[in-house]
Amino acid sequence: xxxxxxxxxxxxxxxxxxxxxxxxxxxxxxxxxxxxxxxxxxxxxxxxxxxxxxxxxxxxxxxxxxxxxxxxxxxxxxxxxxxxxxxxxxxxxxxxxxxxxxxxxxxxxxxxxxxxxxxxxxxxxxxxxxxxxxxxxxxxxxxxxxxxxxxxxxxxxxxxxxxxxxxxxxxxxxxxxxxxxxxxxxxxxxxxxxxxxx
Ligand code: ADP
Numbered sequence: 405x406x407x408x409x410x411x412x413x414x415x416x417x418x419x420x421x422x423x424x425x426x427x428x429x430x431x432x433x434x435x436x437x438x439x440x441x442x443x444x445x446x447x448x449x450x451x452x453x454x455x456x457x458x459x460x461x462x463x464x465x466x467x468x469x470x471x472x473x474x475x476x477x478x479x480x481x482x483x484x485x486x487x488x489x490x491x492x493x494x495x496x497x498x499x500x501x502x503x504x505x506x507x508x509x510x511x512x513x514x515x516x517x518x519x520x521x522x523x524x525x526x527x528x529x530x531x532x533x534x535x536x537x538x539x540x541x542x543x544x545x546x547x548x549x550x551x552x553x554x555x556x557x558x559x560x561x562x563x564x565x566x567x568x569x570x571x572x573x574x575x576x577x578x579x580x581x582x583x584x585x586x587x588x589x590x591x592x593x594x595x596x597x598x599x600x601x602x
Contacts, residue, residue: 405599406502406514407576408529410521411536412568413561414547416581416588420536421517423592428601429513430505432498434520441493442467448493455485477561491524499529513601522574523566534595535575538582540568 409424411417425431442449444465452472453461460472476483498516505514515534518526527533538546544558551558572578579591 405512405531406506406516406529407531408521408526408533409515409517409536410519410533410571411538411581412540412543412565412571413519414543414550415538415568416536416579417517417519419581419585419588420534420579420592421515423589424513424515424596427593427596429515430509432501432505432514432516434494434498434516434518437494437497437501438490441490441497446493448490451489452486455489456482477564480564483564487520487524491520495524495526513596513599520565522571527574532576533574534577534579535568535571536579536581537568537572537575538580542582543568 409417409421411420421429421431421433440446442452449467452467456472456475460468460475462468472486476486498518502514502516505512516530518524521527521530521533540562543562544555547553547558547561548555553561577595579588579595581588
């Protein structure tokens, strides 16, 4: 079975993914794939540099993510242009990896951690969607802590995404990650068992 794991920024996707992997799930991580498609030599990196300028590249030709982030997180249209370059490349590689995991582990659970699953309308690629949920104010709080970022910046990054309440409504399963890690762990285990997994 292939499921999509999503939520909002800092809503606990990586945490839930790690707990699922501990139980035996096979993880395909869209953030990891997203980093790999912009490695030097990849066509997506050339497209990004041609749109946003050579200034987003470091001297060694690698992507300066901070510089690019500084541009696109100030400008919604620029962010959309960046996404139009990256998302097809990421999606294709994700599909390839999921197929490979599925073939190797036909009775296993293949989990794709896809932060922008709903925003990029990928629901149909999965047999079900699991949302890791915390309320929006808590996303901003945990983001501030994790990135040592100011309150305003954290709130703006949360607001750039689809409202997490909306994602929760469309989910097939929800893990409420607003409590302790142990509470999250027991919900993940309950989900695992509900799917008849060993
Ligand atoms: P995402 O992958 O959705 O961005 P993370 O799993 O990285 O979210 O969680 C965001 C931040 O909140 C991380 O710093 C993580 O350590 C912390 N965190 C996650 N779950 C909990 C929890 N249940 N209680 C307290 N902190 C948590």
